[in-house]
Amino acid sequence: MKKECKDCGAELTIPQDSMVGEIITCPDCGTDFEIVSKTEDTVEMKEAESVGEDWGQ
Amino acid sequence: MVRICIIYDKLRFEEKKIYNDIQQKGFEATLVDGKSLIFDTESSKSDSRFGDIILQRVISYNRGLHLTYCLEQMGLPVVNSSSVSEICGNKLITSLILKKNGVPTPKTTFAFSTESARECMKKLGYPLVVKPIIGSWGRGVYQIKDQSMAEMMLDSRQENDNSFSRIYYFQELIDRPSRDIRCIVIGDQIVASVFRYSSENEWRTNVAVGGRTEMAPLTSELKEIVLKASNAVGGGILGVDLMEDKERGYLVHEVNNTVEFRGASAVCKSDIAGAMTDYLVKMSSK
Ligand SMILES: Nc1ncnc2c1ncn2[C@@H]1O[C@H](COP(=O)(O)OP(=O)(O)O)[C@@H](O)[C@H]1O
Ligand SMILES: [Mg+2]
Ligand SMILES: [Zn+2]
Numbered sequence: 646m647k648k649e650c651k652d653c654g655a656e657l658t659i660p661q662d663s664m665v666g667e668i669i670t671c672p673d674c675g676t677d678f679e680i681v682s683k684t685e686d687t688v689e690m691k692e693a694e695s696v697g698e699d700w701g702q
Numbered sequence: 703m704v705r706i707c708i709i710y711d712k713l714r715f716e717e718k719k720i721y722n723d724i725q726q727k728g729f730e731a732t733l734v735d736g737k738s739l740i741f742d743t744e745s746s747k748s749d750s751r752f753g754d755i756i757l758q759r760v761i762s763y764n765r766g767l768h769l770t771y772c773l774e775q776m777g778l779p780v781v782n783s784s785s786v787s788e789i790c791g792n793k794l795i796t797s798l799i800l801k802k803n804g805v806p807t808p809k810t811t812f813a814f815s816t817e818s819a820r821e822c823m824k825k826l827g828y829p830l831v832v833k834p835i836i837g838s839w840g841r842g843v844y845q846i847k848d849q850s851m852a853e854m855m856l857d858s859r860q861e862n863d864n865s866f867s868r869i870y871y872f873q874e875l876i877d878r879p880s881r882d883i884r885c886i887v888i889g890d891q892i893v894a895s896v897f898r899y900s901s902e903n904e905w906r907t908n909v910a911v912g913g914r915t916e917m918a919p920l921t922s923e924l925k926e927i928v929l930k931a932s933n934a935v936g937g938g939i940l941g942v943d944l945m946e947d948k949e950r951g952y953l954v955h956e957v958n959n960t961v962e963f964r965g966a967s968a969v970c971k972s973d974i975a976g977a978m979t980d981y982l983v984k985m986s987s988k
Contacts, residue, residue: 666713666735679712693712694737698864699763699791701838701910 646688652676659688668693704983705730705753709769711737711760715964716975720757723975729983736760741772749776755986756780757939757978759960763791763836766960781985782938782959789935790959793871794835796935803934805927806953808945811872816856819870823852831873836866838958839910845875876945876953882907883918883944883952886963886974887932889984893977894963894970895920895928915965927952939978 646659648669655673659680663669669678669690677693706724710717710733717733724731734751756773758780760766770784782790789795800807811826813819823830823846832855834842846852859867886894901912909915918924928942931954941961944952963974 664713664718664733666710666717666733668712697762698834698866699836700761701841 646686648688648690650674650676651678651692659683663688703728703730704755704986705732706755706757706979706982706986707732707734707751707753708757708759709734709736709739709773711735711762711765714761714962716962717759719967719975720759720978723973724979724982727976727979727983729979736765736769739769739772741776745772745776747777752776752778754779755982757982758782758787761960763787763959767791779985779988781982782940783936786936786938786940787959790940790957792835793833793956794869796957797871799934800931800954800957803930805931805934806950808876808953808955809874813870813872815868816860819859819872820852820856822870822872824849826872826874828852829875831875833871833873834866835869835871838908840906840908841910843906845905873955876955877948878945880907881946882955883924883946884915884966885920885924885928885942885944886961886966887928887937887940887942888974888977888981889937890929891977892920892925892928893972893974894966895924896966896969898965909962909965913965915969917969924952927954931957939981 648657650657650671653674655671657669665680667680678690679693681691682689721731756778758766758770767787770780773780774784789799797810813822829845829847832844832846881897881899884896885892895918896915897918898907898913898915900907904911907913931942932940935957941958943956944954947953967974
């Protein structure tokens with residue numbers, strides 16, 4: 646599935662097997678989007694929260 | 703049928719893999735976004751979303767820890783427990799606990815203000831390693847080679863008004879090959895052990911900064927130290943990281959609480975997600 650980056654307009658490819666909660670990174674501007682809902686042929690995304698001081702393992 | 707709930711804030715390769723594996727094994731799996739949860743002092747165990755046992759996979763240390771407090775308060779079993787999360791998420795506490803339990807670990811010094819950090823570095827001499835006490839993926843982990851680098855580090859810390867940036871963690875620079883070792887421990891089993899080689903022009907071996915993984919042989923000495931480290935922090939599903947000191951041998955430098963295993967699973971034959979599922983099923987009836 647294809648979607649347009651809200652920040653820079655680049656084309657985002659959403660893999661078929663992607664799931665709600667997954668992060669899609671824009672190949673052009675690097676913005677991270679989180680998938681908030683997904684059906685057969687629609688996908689809703691919002692800008693993912695940024696990684697703060699205490700992230701990571 | 704056992705119901706396992708995976709709590710996440712960003713769904714990575716690992717969470718998807720575990721989720722699929724639980725279902726393939728015939729158990730029920732739910733994925734819950736930790737960012738969407740609300741608790742109150744009356745919250746109770748009857749909330750069916752959480753199933754019989756919870757796998758805590760939230761990446762943010764603070765969010766994960768506080769969610770675990772709430773879930774445990776409701777009487778739900780959480781892997782890893784809040785006390786393990788507390789220890790592993792904080793490098794200062796980890797170092798103290800490892801030392802206290804006789805696990806070989808690098809010599810580490812702590813300071814609690816800019817002035818004492820400056821004095822401390824002068825006394826220790828260079829090179830030395832500085833790390834944020836909370837955080838990962840190699841972020842903020844630097845080698846300080848001389849006094850001018852020390853001053854730069856202090857400056858940048860002062861610009862940050864996070865209270866944790868006032869706590870300084872200095873470690874001796876370990877003379878090691880250009881790799882470290884990551885062992886994945888589940889309960890009392892070591893399911894994977896890999897070398898992580900640092901990429902060119904990079905000193906840290908984290909996969910997040912380009913580290914390359916290769917299978918590592920699990921020697922009996924390595925096994926003993928890894929299990930000792932895992933028991934020291936309280937046990938569960940953990941990633942124990944070690945360095946090979948040219949003279950002292952294995953030194954444990956950290957224990958990871960929501961272990962990433964994408965790198966390890968690409969080179970290890972063992973079924974890491976499967977072993978996690980088995981462990982969760984076992985723990986759900988304890
Ligand atoms: N004392 C040290 N001596 C030599 N290399 C180190 C030392 N401490 C850390 N490193 C290197 O830096 C990497 C990141 O350090 P680590 O303590 O694991 O922090 P993080 O939690 O960010 O992964 C390690 O995997 C290792 O390659
Ligand atoms: Mg590490
Ligand atoms: Zn973009």
